[in-house]
Structure formats: C-alpha cells, structure tokens
Amino acid sequence: MTEITAHPSTSANDRLERLKTALDAVNQIVMGKDQQVKLAFSCLLARGHLLIEDLPGVGKTTLAHALATVIGVRYQRIQFTSDLLPADILGVSIYRRDQEKFEFHPGPIFAELVLADEINRATPKAQSALLEAMAEGQVTIEGKTHTLPQPFFVIATQNALDLVGTFPLPDSQLDRFLLSISLGFPEPDIERKLLTARDRLSLLRDTEPVIGPHDVLQLHQDCRQVHVSEALLDYLQALLAETRNNRWFETGLSPRAGIGLLHCCKAFAYLEGREFVVPEDVKAVFPGLSRHRMTVPHGMETSVDEQISGMLDQLAIP
C-alpha cells in the first residue's frame, strides 16, 4: 500500500533529527514562513488537520506539496468547485460486466496527505463528505466501510470569505481543523529571493523524502510523551476560561479544542527539541488554534487576531 521508506526503523533521536531536516527542507521551498511551517508540522504531529486561509497565490499549495514531498507520502489534490460531488472525493463503485459485480474505485481521499484546495467553493454536501472522512478516518460507501490510510492528514485551503461564489464552512465543520494558518505576503527581501531564485515547482521535484509514513506514526507517539507540568496546565486552563468569559469572543473554546491545544503544544515543544511544554509554546500555538473557531462579539470593531493577541497580552502566566 505504501512505499517502503529509506529509514524503516529508527531511534527517537534520529527521528527528531530527520524531522528537523524535513522542516529545513520545507523552509527552503516556502521561504520566510518559518513559524507557519512549524505550526503546520505541529499540526501534523498532533494528528490534526490544517486549514490555510489566505488569498490565492501566496504559496498555500506549495506548502502542502512541500510537506507531502519531504514526508514521502502519497499526495492527492482535490480542487473544490461548485459542481464537485461527494463521489468525486470518496470514490465510486462501478459495475464490471465481465466479473458481474460492482468494483470500488477509491477516490482521491485515499492518500496519506490530501490537499483540499479552495474548500469553500464546493457545496456543503461535498464539503461534508470530506469533513466526515477527516473526523472518522474512514469512509462508508454503499454500506461498505473503507479505512483510510494511516497517517491521514488533510490540508484545506480557503480563500478570504468575502469573495463571490463561496460557501463558508459552518463553525461545526471548522472545529474539525486543528490549526489554521495564514501565510500572508512575503517580506521584501524574501520576495526578492522568490523573484530571482529557482522556480518553486522544479525545486519541489528535486526534493527527496526525508521521513516516511511509518516515521510519522512513530513521531505521533513521541509527541505524546512530551511532559506537561501542573503549572502549564494551570495556564492552559486559565486561557480556556478566559476565552469563555464573553469579554473577548462570542463563544469560548470547546473542551475538544482544549485537548487539541494540549496536543498541539506538545508537538510544538517536540519540534523545538524540548521534552516539556513551556508557556511560550502555548502562546505560539494558540492563535492558530483559536483563530478559525472564534468570532468577535457583536458590535466590536476589532479583528479576531487582534482579540487573540490582546487576550494573550492580558492574561498573566500563573
């Protein structure tokens, strides 16, 4: 089902080393977005799915593609359009006249890494087909359950919501994405490099996989081992409680989001090479975790990002 990686079984230290190599490789391709790349890796390591919200052309697809390449997993891209049907994502059963039976043709979702491009262009029906697969780790077609490969990682991109002809994802669906990041325009010196350096696509083609799907599963386990102290849990809970007091947001973070936050922090700390979580990890991860889950209370003239950073600056670390 999957290709055998070059490094079948390795020690934890070795895995961490190669993870860092993979991180560097992605940073070479998507230049100047270290923090976002790190978050994307954290999301992957925390077994979550990633949402990239931004304008077209800032490197969303490149990031997804680079990730798939360095991890060395199968990569499928689904371009969401308004006429996309669930079967286009999940696959169909076709009647084989010679064998006199239906045969299941798996859709593009049967891959370790799926890029759902411009997810908000599809109808809610198509969207929910993908999102259910994300939540369950399996798809059921015509009464038959098909297990999705492990690891399974979805990167969805979404254009800014005020563009015409889009179906914004409802809040309940957005909750299925662990993190959301936005890439934004590059810094001037990075942009100069982009303009002068090699074409990103050819660079991608030359990039070698550094880790494999088996390693990813191992890395998931490694991340779970990261220590979380009582003091940090105090801070985490204070943060969750603060989101719920109606001062900053319409509604607070759900317990599921809280668990996701904890896993994400662990993965982030692991990426930093630490075996315990510190408050800075929480502060690094928190905006990405909460941005797509929160709305500004009615009548406030601020953006969600401003509210989040405002809250983080106000909340004392216990």
Add this chain to the structure above:
Amino acid sequence: MNTRHAAILWVIAALGISMLPQLIGMPVLVVAIALLPIVWRLLAQFRNWKPMSIWLRVLATAFAVTALFLTYGQLLGRRIAVSMLLLMLSLKLLETFRIRDARIVASLSLFLCATQFLFHQGIPMIVYFIACLLSTLTALMYLQRQEAFANLRNIPETGRSLFSELGFGLRLMLLALPVGLALFLLFPRWVSPLWGVPEDALDARSGLSDSMTPGSIQSLYMDDSPAFRAAFEGPVPSRGELYWRGPVFWDFDGRRWRGNYLGRTIDATTKPDPGKAPFRYSVQMEPTEQSWLFALDYPALEPRGASLSMDYQLITRQPITQLRNYVMASDPDFVDTPQLGLTMRGAALELPVGFNPRTAKMVAGWRRETNSDAAIIRRALAHFNQEQFHYTLNPPLLNRNTIDEFLFDTRRGFCEHYASAFTVMMRMAGIPARIVTGYQGGWYSEMGSYVLVRQSDAHAWSEVWIRGTGWRRVDPTAAVAPERVERGAMSLAIPRRHILDFEWLRDVRNTLDLLQRGWNSWVIAFDSDRQSRLFTVFGWGIFDSAKLVIAMGVTLLVAGAAIFMIMPLLLRFRSSRKQDPLVRLWQKFITKLANAGLDPQPSMGPAEIAAMASAQLSYAADVIYRITELYTFCRYSPRNSGQVELKELIQDFNPSRTDEYARREP
C-alpha cells in the same frame, strides 16, 4: 479540624471569649450556671446527644433566673442585665442544633462583647475586642460554609489552615476599619452617654473617700492604678511642692475623720486670682465615683460643674463617672482665710471628750512652756523626729485611744497616723487644725512631659491656722520620713508590697502609661464636644448633628469606593500567599528586573522575559539566560532540580551593578 465539629466549636469559642471578662468578676454560682450549658453542648456534640426537651430547657431557664435574682438581690442595674444576657446566651446553647440558632449565638456574643465596654474601657479591651470579633467572624464563616453545603452529607475539606482562616477574618476586619473609623468619628454623639447612671456606673474603685480612718490611705498604697495625669504648661514644680489637694476633714470622733458639712457646702468667698497663678496645667482624671477634683494648692479655677468650697476643695455637683479633662491654675502663695470665723474656728478645735488623755497631758505641758503657736508646731514635729517613730506599711492595730496608743506605745504608722496625731495635738494646744487628703508627688514622664499620679501616691497631711498667715500646710510625715516627700512613696524603706513589685517593673508601667494616656485622650475622651470641633482644623467651624450626618454619609461613600479599589490588591495578596517558593523566587527576579527599569508583563513567559531582559541588560545576559533556563526547567519539566542554584543566582542578581558584571565578564 474536623469540619463537622468546626462550626459549633467556633461558635462556643466565640461565646466563651466574649464571656471571659464578665465571668472573672461574677459570683461563683452564676459562673457555674453559665458554664454548665457549654459543657453539656460540647458533650452533646461529641456523643451525638439529642437536643434537650423543651420542659427541661424551661426549667433550666427558670432556675438560672432565680439563681441570678437571689445572688444579686435585685433585677435592675447594668451588671445584672449583662449577667442575664450572658446566662441566656449560654442557655441558648442547649437548643443550638441548627445553623440559624448557631448564627444567633455567634452574633449575640458580639453584642455581649460590646456590653463589656460599659465596665472597662482600658487598652486591654482592644485585645479582647479583636479576639471576640475574630472568633465570631470565623464562627460565622464556618456556619456559612456549612449552610452552603447543607445538602451534602459531608462538608468538603477546604485545605485551609487555621491561620489562613483567621487571616481571612483579619482581612474582613481591615476592610471594615475605614467604615468603623468613620462611624466612630462622625456618628453624632449625645452630650451625656445614655449609660451615665451614677449609682453603679463603674465597678467599685479604690480612691480617696469622704472619711479617713487609720489604714484607709495605707490600703491605697497597694493600688497602682492611675488616679490622674497633669501636663504643665510651664516648668513642673519640684516634687516637694506637688501636694494635690483632695478631701479636707474637720470632724474627728476619736477614730474616724470626716468632712465638715459647712466646709463642703459653703463656697469660698475669696478665690486666688487665676492671672497671678504661677502653675497652669491640664488634668486628665480617671473616674472615681466621688466628687473631688484634684489640684495643687490653691486652685484658682473652677472647671465646668465644679465649685471651690470654703476649705478650697474642688467639688463637682455630679460624681465623676467618666474620664474627665479639666484645665487648672494654682497659686501656692495665696493666703487662705486670714480671718477665721467663729464657727470654723470651733470646728477646727473640736475634739471628742474623754479620748487620748496621755497626749492631752503632754501637749498641756508644751503649752505651759511657751505661748507661741509656731513653737508648739516645731515642738510637735521635733517630737516625731527625735522619738523612735517608724514609717511602716504594717502598723499595729489601735484601740480606743488611737492617738495615745500611736504616740506612746506603737510608734509605727502610715501618713494618716502622723497627720491624725499631729492635728489632734494641735487642737489640744488650741491651734486650729484640719486634715487634708490627696496625693503627693507623682512620676514625671519625660516622653509625654506630664506627671502621672497613681493611687499609691495617696497622702494625708495637716493644715494649721496661724493668725496673719492663714491656713498653712504642715506635713508631719516629712518629719519622720523626708524621703516620702522628696523621692516619692515607692522610695520608702518598706519591703516589697507584693510578689511582683519590682522597681524596673514599676518603671515599665510608668512608661507604658503614655499609651494609656493617649488612648484616654484620643478615644475615651472623644465626646460630643470634641466631635463637633473635629473639623475646626480645616476652618469649617462647629459641626452640628445634621452636618455630622452628611459628613458621615460622604465619608462612608468614599470609604466604600476605597474598599472596592483595595479589594483586588487584597485578593492578589491572598493569591500570592498561596504560591510555592519557586514562583516567589521568580517574582523576586521579576521585581528586580522591574526595578532596573524594565517592564516585564505578567503575561510574558520565561523565554520572552529572557529575550527582553538580555536585550536591555546585555552585560548580564548570561546570568539572565541561566536564570530563566533554570526556572523553566524547574517549573515545567518533569525533573525539577536546580532550584538551589536558581535561588542563589536570583539572590545575587543585581542588574543595577553594571560594574560587577563588567568585571566578571573576562
């Protein structure tokens, strides 16, 4: 403490503490009745007894009231009313099995505590009051908690120590302090307190009384309680001049000296001119239940409600039942009664018939030798001086002819013996004489610049009338024991009065009297008069009740607002108290950074702090990184070693000393 018992135990403790001063002065029977319900309630708590039946309770109450009546012999008066309240509260424990009842007991024990101020108003009452308030607050807090968890079988443990519970009570008291202060200062006061009932206003106090027998002043010598304090405007007179004039006695029945009816009721016809009086002073006098104000010879002013009698006693119309302040001037050179009237002369020479024949014989012999009154006086004083007289605290008992026995047999006595014998001798010689009692000397407080006069300074001396000079003071005690006048009553060569009577202890007590004086003049003496003049320092004039009420309202509003402002600080104080030592260390580090001009925010994590601090204090960057690294490690990693090093680093960390870091750099 076991949470199940905690609430009721605290209620009982609160009641017990508020009962304490009352119990000490009560008859034994009443004390026993008051303690029995407490014992029963404690047993009931630990042995799970059921509440007592209503008939038993009624019976117990009837018994207690009867016993109270039989003990005191009446049912009116303050002392008995307070005793009744105490008994009823104690009996209430018999039916205190619900939170509602317990709350009543706790609240009313606070009321019982307040009633104690009717009897004592000294500084120790502050300690008592705080103890009462604290225990009651704690009891109420436990009751509140019990009520909050009434549905649960067990009250959850709070995990708070006894000290933090008491600390909470203290914080509540602190919060209420501004309001209490505002009420104390601004709540309109009555001109005379409601409880100014003279007949049993205060517990029996010792002090000079309206008669003198051998031994009456001697008993005062044992009493160290303050009589009054005098602060002089000018120089303080020497100790030998400090004769504080009190009751004057004329009538002698062979044993007891009494005041003369005429002397007490006729006002002085000539009074010293206050303008010429060299001594001016203000007196703060403790209540005596008597009508005498004390002043140096001769008082020139008549304070409010007092008048100068013919024999120059300062007598008030009402007994002095509260602390009294008055301003006084004295003129020692005033000539008292240059012409002695016939009635007075008769009173000053009268002696009981058939007493003291030996003395009469001796004085008659002196009279035959000389015609001069002054010579007789000298002769009498010389008699005390030359014969073997002793000044003693334990004089032998005297029988019918007190003067004879004293002069010829025992020759041991206290000032009243000498004054009495001298006066009788003078009268026998035909020289008008009378006895003056009062206080002699006093302890000068350098710190407070005032003279403290204690009951133990009580003294008795004589006055004789000599044509041309009027009444003259003669102190026969000075002839026997001059140190009594020169160095004070305590300097007498008399063994210790009681087991704790040391000189250093007396000095400490005298020095501490400054506190008592301050308490008296700032708290006890704060009456309606002082209250209305409270704002005159701001030039706002006299405040009447209406204005005071307005001022009180405004102050309470401001105080309320202030409390709301302080509240977060107090809460923060509380949360910081609960932190572990590691966090306290870190806070110390943060404070040091803030003192160095940095602006560390509470929302910053250790790494952010490190980045900021090392950027601004680059010379100490290494130390800063090491500190934050260690702290991060101790606080967030599974292994928390290195706290000792962290402590040392933070204690040595001194960002303002750049030179030290510069030196350490190479």
